[in-house]
Amino acid sequence: MxxxxxxxxxxxxxxxxxxxxxxxxxxxxxxxxxxxxxxxxxxxxxxxxxxxxxxxxxxxxxxxxxxxxxxxxxxxxxxxxxxxxxxxxxxxxxxxxxxxxxxxxxxxxxxxxxxxxxxxxxxxxxxxxxxxxxxxxxxxxxxxxxxxxxxxxxxxxxxxxxxxxxxxxxxxxxxxxxxxxxxxxxxxxxxxxxxxxxxxxxxxxxxxxxxxxxxxxxxxxxxxxxxxxxxxxxxxxxxxxxxxxxxxxxxxxxxxxAVADRARLTIEGEDAWNEVFTWAKWNNQWLIQKVDGVGRALTAGGPTYPWWFGCDNTYSLQGVLAIGDPQLAKDTLNLLLQKSEEVNGNGRFIHEVTTLGAVSNPGNTQETAHYIAFVWDLFRWTGDEELLRRHYAYCVKGIDWLLEEMDPDQDLFPSGYGIIEIAGLNMELVDSAVYTAKALQAMAEMSAFLQDATAESKYRELATRCIEAVNRSFWQEEEGLYADAVAPASDVAPKVDYLVSLAEAQGVTGYREYVEGLLAEANANGTASEDRGWLLNKNWVIVTPMEAGIADPDKARRALNHMRNDTFIGEYGTYLSGTFQQGTMTISTGVHAVAEAVNGNANAALDLLNRMRRSFSRVLPGSFSEMSPDYGCVVQAWTIYALAVPFVRHFFGVEPFASRRELKLRPQLPSAWSGKACSLEQLVIADAEFDLSLTEKSGALTGYIRNEAGWKVTVEWNGQTISSEDKLIELTMSGQSS
Known part of the structure; x- marks a missing residue:
């Protein structure tokens, strides 16, 4: 060490x-x-x-x-x-x-x-x-x-x-x-x-x-x-x-x-990645904060944000599960739920609570939707039915808050601030809409598990409609991208001066002409009072339809292709805004990498992560800064999402269903690792532990899975499927393209 x-x-x-x-x-x-x-x-x-x-x-x-x-x-x-x-x-x-x-x-x-x-x-x-x-x-x-x-x-x-x-x-x-x-x-x-x-x-x-x-x-x-x-x-x-x-x-x-040994990554010949992954797990440990009488949870970042956030943790805790710390994920979500119940009580999930237990922001729209989606994710990794039932009751209220109070026009796109907390951008934003669709999918799954057929049917129907609406209303055919927001021109026009001031502060010229051109187009088409999509800043969250897996396949392919350029990607990863190109975060890069991996583009995902890795140790040795490469918090929690989710959930393809004692693997190893032994040892899921070792070479996948708990393990690769409950599963898969 x-x-x-x-x-x-x-x-x-x-x-x-x-x-x-x-x-x-x-x-x-x-x-x-x-x-x-x-x-x-x-x-x-x-x-x-x-x-x-x-x-x-x-x-x-x-x-x-x-x-x-x-x-x-x-x-x-x-x-x-x-x-x-x-x-x-x-x-x-x-x-x-x-x-x-x-x-x-x-x-x-x-x-x-x-x-x-x-x-x-x-x-x-x-x-x-x-x-x-x-x-x-x-x-x-x-x-x-x-x-x-x-x-x-x-x-x-x-x-x-x-x-x-x-x-x-x-x-x-x-x-x-x-x-x-x-x-x-x-x-x-x-x-x-x-x-x-x-x-x-x-x-x-x-x-x-x-x-x-x-x-x-x-x-x-x-x-x-x-x-x-x-x-x-x-x-x-x-x-x-x-x-x-x-x-x-x-x-x-x-x-x-013990932290180093849990979910221990070893990619043959990739010592730099093995080291970075280990340090990211240690960084995560630094950010755990316990306060007697309040709780124990993962803080956002040190030293500037040493307290608890809803938005940050709905990302970070996905990574926490992937590195095998389900108790931290449960402790954190339970603390945030308790504070949400105390302060809001109506299903709204809090944004920010200090270590004194004081809530400074009762919650942005996106994080309520993201919280609901994560509850189902947490259950799949832990199998904790008591936890599921406790959170489900608040999730029901959360959906009602999103689709009633925050969605007065009933188009399934709740209004309000999302992840990008820019004053004035409190419209129907793409991240809030995408995670609402994911929340509805999660509600359907939770209702089915809890044997509420009526609720399941309602949420599935709403999820289908919401996904269709996202792909219809946010998609910009000419650009081949999803929009930042959906709104009538009459809502955008009053924000122009402020948006222009932001652009000018970043040294961007011609922005007023760009936005006023969009407004003129809407007015010329006689659609000024109708909802339409707006690419106002090309914020990184336009990648969330692909990250969440709800983008139509052709749209996902086109959007990801259009984002693989220097408009969106810089030396250290994905810009916060393709328009401004002034900042990069591990979360923007991480979500983009996950989006690529979800859509089968492991090589593109690894390229983004290799860019992010350039900022490792730039300020604090052994850590990534909040803002890439070298400013903001010297350690940031959602970096564990940016690393562990692509590596564990997508490159190794780990998909558990703990309550059923089932583990599905859909590996997609980057071609840069061809012929290299790739192992993930002591992977903790609920009360079970697994060792995975995979090598992909010349169209074949070999390796083994150590499955001491005797779960049903299914491996899907290149059109071939293998299932086994053996304690040691040896893999030799040539596969056929399907």
């Missing part, structure tokens, strides 16, 4: 246990940054509260009279934490230093360990100052729900090496301490290190003197624990860290080894 070394020391990093998150810069500092809580998104967080702005170490060589605040000149991202190297950043003091830090998975705190090695001659006499800045405050959107920080952190010295700090108005606590020898201590709001952070907290400085003979080392640790409940809980967590930090690190390493 080797880490990856950085070449960009001023970039951010992100370490995470399930409770505590750590974010600073790769030079070991903690700069102010962020806009949700202005300049406060970094540091050490025990959600829903922040604990520290940061910590710093100062060394003074008393013989040479040199003092320096240590700044790392090397950084290594590890799956379990971070390592900082200080080989050349300590001026002329003959010290090499390494700082190692991590947050345990299930303890509310973190540990930073320091090792100082004297590489000079004679004895080295050092003064050491380990300084911490506390900053107890709540997560974003807390002020809006009446939760406010007190006037200043209050410190209580427990002993010269342990200090307990609390917020005067709330039961928020942080305890900091060290095993650094000595008893010198300073505490006060005026104490700062090399960075003047904006937080109104408390400075705590531990001082000591060390004598280090030539060639020897000294080690010490910083311990930080917190609580949003009580001082007693805070101190108990501190004791766990101080006494058992080595055991806690061993436990964390075991967790990350």
């Amino acid at each position: 080797a880490g990856i070394t950085s070449k960009h020391p001023f970039n951010l990093y992100y370490n995470g246990g399930e409770y505590v998150k750590i974010c600073g810069s790769q030079d070991g500092y903690f700069p102010d940054f962020g806009h949700h809580v202005a300049n406060e998104m970094g540091g050490i967080w025990l959600h829903p509260i922040k604990l520290l702005d940061g910590f710093w170490l100062k060394l003074t060589d008393t013989k040479r009279n040199i003092s320096v605040w240590s700044r790392a000149d090397g950084f290594t991202s590890e799956p379990w934490g971070s390592r900082f190297q200080y080989d050349h950043g300590l001026s002329h003091i003959p010290i090499a230093m390494e700082r190692t830090q991590f947050a345990p998975e299930q303890v509310k705190g973190m540990t930073a360990g320091y090792e100082l090695r004297h590489y000079g001659e004679g004895e080295l006499h050092l003064k050491v100052e380990l300084l911490v800045r506390t900053d107890l405050r709540a997560v974003w959107f807390s002020d809006e729900v009446g939760v406010h920080k007190g006037s200043g952190d209050q410190a209580k010295v427990l002993n010269p090496r342990e200090v307990l700090v609390r917020d005067p108005e709330n039961d928020w606590f942080v305890q900091v301490g060290t095993d650094l020898p000595g008893d010198q201590l300073e505490v006060g709001p005026e104490l700062y290190g090399p960075e003047f952070t904006t937080g109104v907290g408390c400075g705590i400085a531990f001082h000591t003197e060390l004598t280090i003979p030539a060639g020897e080392s000294r080690r010490f640790n910083l311990f930080v624990a917190g609580s949003y409940v009580s001082a007693e809980e805070c101190t108990a967590s501190y004791r766990q860290l101080a006494v058992g930090h080595q055991e806690l690190l061993a436990e964390k390493l075991a967790v990350y080894h």
Whole structure:
């Protein structure tokens, strides 16, 4: 489990246990940054509260009279934490230093360990100052729900090496301490290190003197624990860290080894892809956030969006299932359902909930539809009937909300914002329409399983009509593409000035003429008051009909062919907008790759993913940024969708039905992997585990499937079908084209 070394020391990093998150810069500092809580998104967080702005170490060589605040000149991202190297950043003091830090998975705190090695001659006499800045405050959107920080952190010295700090108005606590020898201590709001952070907290400085003979080392640790409940809980967590930090690190390493082993991908001769896939699974683990009294769920991204989203998770959790973590998928969806019931109650699925449990956006149209579709997907992978029944009741309300309140003209296209949250684009959007069709299909399947024939019939009829309507109303024959939106010209005309301003801000010229030309065409045809499709921005979501598998085959072929060019695809993947060509995300590239794979184009899917892979480790070693190649969150949850769904569900073709103990495989391996052994081991589906090994060469598919649970496994490939319940299924398929 080797880490990856950085070449960009001023970039951010992100370490995470399930409770505590750590974010600073790769030079070991903690700069102010962020806009949700202005300049406060970094540091050490025990959600829903922040604990520290940061910590710093100062060394003074008393013989040479040199003092320096240590700044790392090397950084290594590890799956379990971070390592900082200080080989050349300590001026002329003959010290090499390494700082190692991590947050345990299930303890509310973190540990930073320091090792100082004297590489000079004679004895080295050092003064050491380990300084911490506390900053107890709540997560974003807390002020809006009446939760406010007190006037200043209050410190209580427990002993010269342990200090307990609390917020005067709330039961928020942080305890900091060290095993650094000595008893010198300073505490006060005026104490700062090399960075003047904006937080109104408390400075705590531990001082000591060390004598280090030539060639020897000294080690010490910083311990930080917190609580949003009580001082007693805070101190108990501190004791766990101080006494058992080595055991806690061993436990964390075991967790990350298990994550690596689960759904372990090995493509012969493709070491880069094998490594990237493993890191994507580790990234996913970093983003799990547990908050006592609220729940445990997958957050959207760190450090800018460290809370829970409906839209993000209806994508991300598809990947989470594919990498074999059904419990995380269930925990996340249950938390989002609970908050949707509390805040909405009418079937609308929430968009955004902070770790305090406060909902800032009750939900965009697309995510209610996408949620309903995912519930059936989750059931197929878990076989959890109790979960299905719980969510089904809310899904029924959700369909009613979509097709009644949000669809006043009854055309089966609900209005409102979709994935692209651009002000003014709250029309009948393609993603909302596509996922409504998928939701209706899912409702039919759920109703059939629950033996409600009347509901099944109703939803199947609606699904058929909705799919036909999408292919009729959104399809743009002349362009060979699906439209961004459906609306009458009279609805589009008032938005022109705003849409033009967006285009001009992106440096796009001629956009006004383009949109006004479309309006003139509608007026000339006498259809200004009638619904028609509009390619306003060529947003990436026009690929969703193909991703969802509801596009007519000929339309899917034409649209995908028309999107394989530099209008839509750049160096790092699929643009957010073919018109603007200013941004790329792993989600836009991932959905496009899935669309290609769904329609049998494995090579085109892999090409998109190879482009996305170019952004791997560009900012944070071992991770993809939110925006490709190098900005936004340094780690983003829906990247697991972009990787795991194409690889597991399409290249290996995994389609489970857990409640029936059935697994169908429809593999389509990219031609670049011809002749290579492709394996996916310890694939977890419900309570079963499978090993898959496939090789495609010269028109034949060979390999094996390890099926210890004895499920019915069916392999469909090149017109041939094999079914077996054997515990070891050996494959030799030449197949016939059908």
